[in-house]
Amino acid sequence: MKKTLAILVLALLTIAAGAQEVKKIGIIGLDTSHSTAFTELLNSDSDDPFVREFEVVAAYPYGSRTIESSFSRIPGYIKEVEKHGVKICSSIREMLDMVDFVMLETNDGRLHPEQAVEVFRSGKTCYIDKPIGATLGEALAIYELADRYGIPIFSSSALRFSPRNAELRGGKFGAILGADCYSPHKTEPTHPDFGFYGIHGVETLYTLMGTGCETVSRMSTPDGDIVTGLWSDGRLGTFRAIVSGPAIYGGTAFTKDGAVEAGGYAGYKVLLDQILTFFRSGEPPVSREETVEIYAFMKASNMSKAKGGKPVSIAEAMKAGRKDAAKLLRKYE
Numbered sequence: 001m002k003k004t005l006a007i008l009v010l011a012l013l014t015i016a017a018g019a020q021e022v023k024k025i026g027i028i029g030l031d032t033s034h035s036t037a038f039t040e041l042l043n044s045d046s047d048d049p050f051v052r053e054f055e056v057v058a059a060y061p062y063g064s065r066t067i068e069s070s071f072s073r074i075p076g077y078i079k080e081v082e083k084h085g086v087k088i089c090s091s092i093r094e095m096l097d098m099v100d101f102v103m104l105e106t107n108d109g110r111l112h113p114e115q116a117v118e119v120f121r122s123g124k125t126c127y128i129d130k131p132i133g134a135t136l137g138e139a140l141a142i143y144e145l146a147d148r149y150g151i152p153i154f155s156s157s158a159l160r161f162s163p164r165n166a167e168l169r170g171g172k173f174g175a176i177l178g179a180d181c182y183s184p185h186k187t188e189p190t191h192p193d194f195g196f197y198g199i200h201g202v203e204t205l206y207t208l209m210g211t212g213c214e215t216v217s218r219m220s221t222p223d224g225d226i227v228t229g230l231w232s233d234g235r236l237g238t239f240r241a242i243v244s245g246p247a248i249y250g251g252t253a254f255t256k257d258g259a260v261e262a263g264g265y266a267g268y269k270v271l272l273d274q275i276l277t278f279f280r281s282g283e284p285p286v287s288r289e290e291t292v293e294i295y296a297f298m299k300a301s302n303m304s305k306a307k308g309g310k311p312v313s314i315a316e317a318m319k320a321g322r323k324d325a326a327k328l329l330r331k332y333e
Helices: 002-019 034-041 051-054 074-080 093-095 109-122 136-149 163-170 199-209 271-279 286-308 314-332
Strands: 023-028 053-061 099-103 125-128 176-184 214-222 224-232 236-244 250-255 258-261
Touching: 023 034, 023 051, 023 093, 034 051, 034 053, 034 074, 034 271, 051 099, 051 271, 053 074, 053 093, 093 109, 099 109, 109 125, 109 136, 109 314, 125 271, 136 286, 136 314, 163 199, 176 199, 199 236, 199 250, 199 286, 214 286, 214 314, 224 286, 286 314
Parallel strands: 023 053, 023 099, 099 125, 176 236
Antiparallel strands: 176 250, 214 224, 224 236, 250 258
């Protein structure tokens, strides 16, 4: 009897130890402040339940090697994460052998397809920070590759999850009849317009409006741009890309009861909580369809600019994006 009881106690202790085992996260790309912020939040002494459940244990630092504002951060960010006990790996492969989940943080979207497919082949669930790819074609290709390997993914800006934007999205203020949103626009020659930074404001617009944009037109000056989208139900949504002036984020949602201020930047934790919930469940908090349409909206805006502001359909942008994706996917056959 005593022997049976001892075996039972040992089994219960083993189960309890397993339940408390920390889930290990690896980061690809130490060329963005997101990497150090997420590491600091997770590897702290906080009593947050996520902190007890997850830990960043390894990182592969590269990362852009050509965008100066990104690669110049890498040496300092390596030192920052090492302070939190993170092992710096010489390859993605080395890192993947040490972790359960991956945050692909590389700031240079052009590197995402080749880095993401290595993660997909390992079978690890992956969060891909914005931009999911430098172009619409790369975004489409990455989703296709994730499907090919059966890997759940999502990508988002932190602006989507600010408390006010979550309330607006959830219908707290009623149906949204239209929205005007804005964010800084910093051009990066290696990425199409808005894909590198203006995406913050486009993400806010789509958080409020949802999918269904049909045509896009764009007006540009040296000080900024205004992009207008016409949704299939007749609603209008605009994105103001701020080039000159303060670096501010926000917008206005219009409802039948009046105008409601949209949320701005609310810190990285709101995004991190969504990532970790996704790691637990495998259920992306942002749909593939909405993410892809964000990139189609940005591509259509660039096509409209090239045509002097004439409207361009989302369907036309998607056609061009699918063609680019097909070329890219041939590299991974």
